[in-house]
Amino acid sequence: MSENPISISNINDFIFCPVSIFFHSIDEEEKMITRCSDQINGTESHKNSDLATYSSKKSMLQGVSVYCEEYNLLGKIDTFDVETGILTERKKKITTIYDGYVFQVYAQYFALSEMGYNVNEIRLYSMEDNKVYPIENPYENIIMFEKFKKVLDDINTFSFNGFVQTNILKCERCIYELLCSFSLLKGDVKSVYRT
Numbered sequence: 001m002s003e004n005p006i007s008i009s010n011i012n013d014f015i016f017c018p019v020s021i022f023f024h025s026i027d028e029e030e031k032m033i034t035r036c037s038d039q040i041n042g043t044e045s046h047k048n049s050d051l052a053t054y055s056s057k058k059s060m061l062q063g064v065s066v067y068c069e070e071y072n073l074l075g076k077i078d079t080f081d082v083e084t085g086i087l088t089e090r091k092k093k094i095t096t097i098y099d100g101y102v103f104q105v106y107a108q109y110f111a112l113s114e115m116g117y118n119v120n121e122i123r124l125y126s127m128e129d130n131k132v133y134p135i136e137n138p139y140e141n142i143i144m145f146e147k148f149k150k151v152l153d154d155i156n157t158f159s160f161n162g163f164v165q166t167n168i169l170k171c172e173r174c175i176y177e178l179l180c181s182f183s184l185l186k187g188d189v190k191s192v193y194r195t
């Protein structure tokens with residue numbers, strides 16, 4: 001296991017492209033890069049919980065920092081209702097339930113469980129169209145649980161040496177493309193992957 005905790009918000013980025021978590025960490029520190037597209041989906045929807053304004057309900061934890069020792073994960077929960085045990089991760093708009101979204105709530109689930117909370121239900125919430133997507137907990141979906149652990153292993157062992165991006169569509173949609181030397185949109189690489 002790497003010494004540094006894995007940021008919960010990096011899990012989805014890593015699945016999109018491992019290189020993007022490097023830029024994400026700079027972005028977090030500098031707040032200089034204009035966000036757009038899929039990579040903004042979580043960030044904007046978390047504004048309210050980070051400011052603890054989503055709900056005034058006393059039993060609602062919002063934007064609270066958590067740490068999961070078992071998987072060495074650090075981050076924030078979006079919203080968790082202590083009374084009902086419902087953990088919700090809000091997104092601006094959900095069109096596809098990506099594995100990264102599910103793994104983000106898994107990470108929050110494990111952190112809250114370690115802290116002694118009973119998490120009875122986990123779900124994703126699409127804010128723009130007001131849709132709720134129930135998610136099985138990791139023990140109810142062993143295949144996804146194994147995939148979750150594999151992604152964490154991959155993050156812990158990732159090396160930039162030898163990394164090659166093979167999906168030009170990702171680079172085309174990537175908010176970090178202009179900064180990225182691994183981009184397939186640069187130079188001769190572009191024509192190779194276009195054919």
Ligand code: SF4
Nearest residue numbers: 017165171174177180
């Ligand atoms: S530009 Fe391409 S290789 Fe670079 S971070 Fe984005 S998706 Fe990854």
